[in-house]
């Protein structure tokens with residue numbers, strides 16, 4: 001009985017979040033084509049996302065956020081809705097959490113009070129700087145250093161493919177501190193910090209490289225204790241990785257709607273495409289994948305609410321399943337659209353390009369598979385007791 005009441009309450013809250021995200025998506029619709037084609041922050045999208053107040057979902061309530069802890073299910077649902085309309089808006093929303101969560105989890109009172117309320121209201125834009133030219137999936141290979149100097153630290157290195165580079169107000173930078181790894185809060189106006197643009201990506205993104213040359217930060221700039229970098233990075237992924245699955249579901253769903261509309265209207269051989277067996281199969285298989293990965297994402301996001309780290313492998317599983325499914329679905333949708341699926345700037349063509357990075361960032365599929373398989377073998381081994 002209690003469970004039912006809880007579920008109803010939860011359903012109500014989540015549906016309210018979905019309605020707010022849908023209202024924002026409707027407002028963004030006229031801006032989406034322009035924003036998603038640009039690697040610069042779109043002022044109209046920024047204004048609309050700010051006014052929606054949804055960024056509060058990415059920060060705990062103690063510092064201006066929406067719920068006591070960041071709710072992975074709410075973030076997942078917002079990303080699902082936004083990604084169907086604009087990857088630019090999806091990224092702007094998600095990175096407020098991804099770029100600031102280390103501070104929420106391990107930051108000092110000063111750091112939290114200075115930055116998090118502004119992250120929640122989108123007055124300050126956040127970014128997470130971990131990847132380097134020589135360190136992608138193998139993050140422990142990073143070479144950026146933070147060296148104690150007087151009463152502060154000096155940071156030297158280079159960060160690569162950093163979302164929000166150039167528009168962020170601060171960067172949470174993962175660096176080596178001696179033999180350990182730690183996060184540092186580096187304000188964007190720090191002397192010695194430079195931003196370099198990237199060559200255009202197949203799906204434009206606000207992104208760039210960061211140069212850090214003798215960047216001096218205060219003694220209070222470290223986030224948490226020395227050596228807490230990977231714990232904070234893992235905890236950030238544990239809360240936000242599942243939301244990539246949400247974005248993938250939203251993308252696939254939007255592509256499928258386009259393809260289904262087309263297949264219902266276009267007639268070939270005297271019948272709508274949707275009634276030609278192989279085309280019907282493309283649509284039906286896609287719908288099955290969208291619905292099953294949506295349910296998986298919600299279920300895992302709900303579990304991650306209770307204990308994000310204990311459910312990280314399942315978040316990886318859902319991210320893997322949903323992003324790989326989204327790629328298959330959007331590929332089929334291009335096929336169903338025929339020649340119109342290839343037109344530059346058409347909705348399905350845009351979604352086809354936007355699906356691709358989802359399988360690379362926040363844990364590339366191959367790397368996720370390694371951890372998932374390890375977990376599976378451990379669980380089966382633990383259960384059999386032979």
Ligand SMILES: Cc1cc2nc3c(=O)[nH]c(=O)nc-3n(C[C@H](O)[C@H](O)[C@H](O)COP(=O)(O)OP(=O)(O)OC[C@H]3O[C@@H](n4cnc5c(N)ncnc54)[C@H](O)[C@@H]3O)c2cc1C
Nearest residue numbers: 128129130131136137161162163357360361362364366367
């Ligand atoms: C749009 C976009 C936004 C990004 N934003 C950010 C950001 O905000 N902050 C940030 O820090 N980074 C960001 N990144 C970088 C992203 O995190 C990395 O691209 C990602 O970690 C993968 O690293 P890599 O590209 O160096 O690929 P690599 O690690 O070089 O991997 C290349 C290929 O090898 C495979 N591979 C690697 N290791 C193994 C292994 N052990 N076993 C099997 N296969 C393996 C991978 O799966 C992949 O297919 C972003 C990237 C993109 C595309």
